[in-house]
Amino acid sequence: MQSTNEHQVIIPLYDGTLPLVSRISKLVESKYSEVFYAVIVHGSVATNEVIPYSDFDGLLIVKDQFVNSKALETFKRESMKMMLRFDPLQHHGWFQIKESDLGSYPEDYLPVSTLSYSKCIFPKMSNLKLDLELRHEIDYKKALVNMLNQFEWRSKHNWKPKNSYQLKSMLSQVMLIPCLYFSVMHNDGIFKKDSFKAVQEDFSSSEWMPIAIATDVRQHWVYKMNGFQKLLLQQPNTLIRKIATRFFAPKIAPQIQEKLDNTFYKNLMIMVEKIKREV
Template identity: 25%
Template sequence: MIQNQKNQIVPSRSSFLIRLINKLKSLRNNSCKAEYALVNQRVTSQYKYVDAFATVSSEHIQDVNLIFKGFQNFPCLSLYIHGSWADQTKTSFSDLDDLIVVKRDGIKTVREVRKIESWLNRVDMRFCRIDPLQHHGHWIIYEDQLENYDESYMPLLVLENSICLQGEKKISAKVNIEATQVGLERNLKVTLLNIENYYIKYQKNQINLYDMKCLIGSFLLVPAYVFQMKGKRVTKKWAIENASNIYSADVHKVLEICSTMRQDWKKALNTFQFELFSISPKFFTNPHLYRKFAQKFAPKFPCEVFPTLKQKSVDAFIQETKDIINEK
């Protein structure tokens, strides 16, 4: 990780975080106090104002406290755990999802930055040791970026039913509607491109577990992007459950198969090859290097154990999604 002149935490080998910093630097100068409401949101021509709340207690989630051990040493960080680890619905497919809000003025020296970076990497490696196939690390934003926030990076709705380990349980933000819409469209196009690339490997029966998890996750993320582009503030889970409202019956079968694969993911891990591979994170201290290793050397995905994703249905899924994008 590297340090810039503004005492920013910039991971040197994490492309999505680098993209975040570059994307939001231009928004930093637009400072205007706002309120953000989870239920009663206010909308102007350019912004909407909502409050997001973390509602789950961390007292009974001992695993989470151990994974983030040492967070008390960094009071400039607000830490939130969301998704299946927070609502206790996690499966063998589940990633550990966090959101870290950094108070920029709470970091005074380069040495403090390096300490935070080192701690973040240690926690990220714990993610990898829990799930050797987890393909992302931390989600990080700066507190002042909430004053002109591009919600395509991380919708603050995820804080509903989340755990607040440290910091305020309420996050106030001013969401830039236009930037969010542009970002969602970009995310959707990139996700479709990822699906096309991973599916080529899948067709050839040459896809490994790491890439297959990315493929399944990409399919299941698309409905949330589509609903959000239509102006609906929805969770990923809700979007998947209601995807039949935006896709034809034949195309919706792709999402049903991916949901089945996610639910039965443990079958893919029940091999000696994966058991051996699971040891590999112990030999790494850099999570970014580890993920490059995992992407290349993860065991092959056992296609024969799961339902088949048919090319005709996948092509139709991609086309119907592109049609939705063009509708706007």
């Protein structure tokens, strides 16, 4: 009899047409197939809902003996170049677990519900079966509280995004709140897209307003970038990227900036305070 902590997730082969996925798949197969148990895409790339705001979400399941290998680091560097050509404002790299982590799966790191909407790009099989054993103690609250604390710190210091890179990072955090909030309140993971409808009724219209604005900006995402900015922002070198994203990222478009008024930030803090009282 299967315990409540055991899950089998069946991940179908990627069936989309995004060139980035094809390039990464070929890179894995040609040079790094021995490094990985599986390479998986999730988020909008997996569900074929890519829009201009979309970045690349991918999970590496690394064979244990290659976790600290030069081969893995080289793959990450090569694939990151590809990711940054797809989205110069990409604000994270690969998600990564070890093959042995399947026997103690970090549900609070990447929920099973997210894996259920993912697609496999390596190995090339019609359905990849992952037999997972979830960790017994999952601390959903920690990630949520850390994020809320960060919003409070920004408010206290009157921090606001100064360019499109900083804005995209902040808005992505805002849009993650419903998912993290649901997980804490229900002690269960949820696919981010489904979390909005699942928790919206818990909030007043003013409390929910930052989520609505962030979602609208995501749907109408736009920025202008010249050739020099593009060249810098597509460099995977850590130091160059740190400088580029801080000083050379594109300006926030005026039609987006006007939506992020004082009311947006005020209501964001109202939402933060409400959640902190409840959790």
